[in-house]
Amino acid sequence: MDEDSVAVVGGSIAGCATAQAVARAGAGRVTVFERAGGELRDRGVGIGLHDARFAELEAAGYVDSSMPWSGLNRRVWTIRDGDAELGHGFAEQYFPFRSYNWGSLWHELRNRVPESVTYHTGAAVTAVEQDADGVTLKLADGRQERFGAVIGADGYRSVVREAMFPGLAPDYAGYLGWRGTSAPVAGDPETDGAEARVVVFPGGHCMMYLIPAAGGGFRMNWVLYAVPPDDPDLLLDLRTPTSLPPGRVAAKLTAYLRDLVAEHFPPYWGRCVLRTAPEDSFIQPIYDLEVPRLAVGRLLLAGDAATVVRPHTGGGSVKALQDATALEAACRAGGGWPEIAAAYDADRTPVGAAMVALGRRLGRAQVEETPDWQKMGQPEFDAWWQEQNQGPDRSSGFGGHALKRG
Structure with missing residues (x-):
């Protein structure tokens, strides 16, 4: 990777993972901007990782069994x-x-961010402007900082996504x-x-x-x-x-x-x-949210900034971590930022769209148009579940899609 400076907007799970990805791939200067002050706090909410997806992410070096689970x-x-x-x-x-x-997993991912990465807390990015030579971040305190490329890992209300696709918001x-x-x-x-x-x-x-x-x-x-x-x-x-x-x-x-x-x-x-x-x-x-593509010029999206997937899929956190592994692979493949962004976009945009579609199907069946539960037994349930997934679980995307290999 030949970019000398990369900013990551957002320091949550997707932000920590993507900062680790570009640092491991050789970016010269990586800076994370997290709007929350101090360490991120949560309400102890739970998240899940499918066993097969965990194994892939462990092999890629992003998680391991020492993390409390x-x-x-x-x-x-x-x-x-x-x-x-x-x-x-x-x-x-x-x-x-x-x-x-959630909090324990974030803490483990935060600890994995290399010491070479600068991680700012209480640093709210309010605007993102790119030109042919780089990207300018405008912060709430009036500062401006300049980078060669910017990754938006700033969630479903992403400032980076707004710069890429003005007016595109979650439904x-x-x-x-x-x-x-x-x-x-x-x-x-x-x-x-x-x-x-x-x-x-x-x-x-x-x-x-x-x-x-x-x-x-x-x-x-x-x-x-x-x-x-x-x-x-x-x-x-x-x-x-x-x-x-x-x-x-x-x-x-x-x-x-x-x-x-x-x-x-x-x-x-x-x-x-x-x-x-x-x-x-x-x-x-x-x-729900999906974007036409995950990269525009020197801007790139990851995690919920890229696609907002309904939680029924069991794959939202997996997708964020997989985004990071895919970005690292694209960086290591060589070339400049245009080649990196194109490879990442080609890999992850279809996965995000498929996960959004699955989430809509699951939400329709499990919330919006629920069956008569009293009439359900195991055979009726199995048929109902397969219809939502459009195939056996191993290929439906429930729990996250398999990570692509080289």
Whole structure:
């Protein structure tokens, strides 16, 4: 790689990984700009990596088994069954995933960023301007910095993407994800830590599984997807690609969540959700986004800045890490930035589009147009699942597509 200076806008998972990628590939000066001050903090949310994708990323040097994780091997789809504590599991599927605490995984990736990389915190980039000779970053404090190339790893509200495709913004999918984690309590029923649960109800579902806790032990990670109540104020707020404000809107949505859980959840799984502390939960509007291409001139996109994929795919974090491995491979293949950008774009743009399409299919079947769950058994479930995936899991993209090799 012959670029003498590369900036990475965004210092989260995608940002740390892409900074590592270009530094390992030989970029002379790599600088990360993260808008948050200090170390990134999160609410302990869980993420998963498919076993096969983990193996590929481990071989590429981006993750390893020393990172705190919990193993999953199956997913049980469950409906309420009277007062039965765990409900009725009507279908089961193979689920070879590793679960992580977002904060712990980010910390491990941050530690892998080479010391040669400059990592700025509290550095909000407000504008990006490129010309034939380079790219200028404008920061909120009034500073301007110049680089040979810029990677946008700044999430779904990407400033870099706005410079590449003005006005292109994520599309609200029409429903929300309520997310949180809760600690185990004495007297809880015995459950298998290798088992993920999906509690289903008309118009949505809730995915639940254990993740490593930051201070040791485990927490129950959960994310519930449903269409919010019909309210003009909520519609206005949620169609804007931004995080939800505190106060009246959040209070309405929390009350709605509690009503859903009380009506549809088996007792134990309902308690796991309802005992979650407010500071350990948040509300995430679900969006879709794909771009025409991932590189324009000296600008390039990675992670959620490039494509926003619905979480049902189980492959969002994988995609961000794979973007970094693909970028490193393109850099090592030789040539200048135009050749690097073209190779990266050809590799990753089709994958992003396929993952967005899969997320839309899964969201339609699992939230927007749910089946009659009460009539489902294992054979009906298997047919329903295969229809969403348009083929067996090994080729559908669920959990992420296989990483291309040389």
